Amino acid sequence: MKEEIFALKHIYKRFPLGEGEFTALKDLSLSMQAAEFAGLVGPSGSGKTTLLNIIGGLDQPSEGEAIVLGQDVAKMSAKAAANFRNLELGFIFQQFNLLPVYTVFENVEFPLLLQKKSKAERQKAVKEALEWLGIAHLANKKPDKLSGGEGQRVAIARAIVKRPKLILADEPTANLDAANAHNIMRLMRRLNQELGTSFLFSTHDEKVMAYLERIIHLRDGEIEKDEAKTPKTVSE
Numbered sequence: 001m002k003e004e005i006f007a008l009k010h011i012y013k014r015f016p017l018g019e020g021e022f023t024a025l026k027d028l029s030l031s032m033q034a035a036e037f038a039g040l041v042g043p044s045g046s047g048k049t050t051l052l053n054i055i056g057g058l059d060q061p062s063e064g065e066a067i068v069l070g071q072d073v074a075k076m077s078a079k080a081a082a083n084f085r086n087l088e089l090g091f092i093f094q095q096f097n098l099l100p101v102y103t104v105f106e107n108v109e110f111p112l113l114l115q116k117k118s119k120a121e122r123q124k125a126v127k128e129a130l131e132w133l134g135i136a137h138l139a140n141k142k143p144d145k146l147s148g149g150e151g152q153r154v155a156i157a158r159a160i161v162k163r164p165k166l167i168l169a170d171e172p173t174a175n176l177d178a179a180n181a182h183n184i185m186r187l188m189r190r191l192n193q194e195l196g197t198s199f200l201f202s203t204h205d206e207k208v209m210a211y212l213e214r215i216i217h218l219r220d221g222e223i224e225k226d227e228a229k230t231p232k233t234v235s236e
């Protein structure tokens with residue numbers, strides 16, 4: 001049997017709006033199995049980021065059940081959710097979110113410090129992650145000395161260094177040119193296939209969609225279509 005990565009049931013998310021409220025997610029149910037490479041697509045405001053935030057324990061649903069890696073993120077305290085994110089999940093954002101005063105090595109090491117790993121474990125894991133992404137030679141550079149493609153590789157190394165089962169990637173190619181966007185997608189697909197890491201993207205980018213094997217179309221906070229497709233292969 002395949003391992004379930006998350007299962008959302010009848011999720012509603014309401015935000016206060018003026019005197020009333022705005023419903024950003026409406027009775028949404030969705031699940032994902034281990035090693036899937038999937039994406040949320042849909043018009044601006046359709047609820048993609050809101051949904052990623054709920055799965056990532058960054059926000060809580062107003063109603064419904066959200067089990068992520070066996071844990072009920074809808075009922076966690078803020079502290080428990082932060083701990084869960086540090087231990088279990090990888091995040092990749094369009095702005096990379098690297099810490100400017102630290103080197104590439106230190107940026108990638110950071111999640112392992114939060115996990116209180118020993119120095120020897122940290123060094124081994126960071127070295128492996130940098131090698132995986134082909135950026136070992138950048139270890140001592142500061143983020144402001146990196147190109148966009150290099151910066152996003154560092155962000156991916158930071159996300160995979162703790163070997164999470166699930167990586168959430170919100171518009172990861174938005175700040176990259178076409179060649180870098182393809183390179184980054186190929187790398188993530190390789191990580192997905194070789195390490196078995198599940199990825200859930202939020203994207204408007206056709207280049208990202210080409211690599212996905214499942215596309216979940218959102219509209220006005222609901223799933224309009226959940227489509228399996230044949231992805232572009234990494235060698236294309």
Ligand SMILES: Nc1ncnc2c1ncn2[C@@H]1O[C@H](COP(=O)(O)OP(=O)(O)OP(=O)(O)O)[C@@H](O)[C@H]1O
Pocket residue numbers: 015016022024042043044045046047048049050051202
């Ligand atoms: N904190 C908030 N307070 C009020 N409304 C919010 C909040 N966060 C999101 N919304 C609203 O919920 C809806 C969904 O937003 P969300 O950011 O999830 O959309 P999206 O599909 O990710 O859009 P984009 O593609 O532009 O990033 C939008 O109408 C947005 O204005």
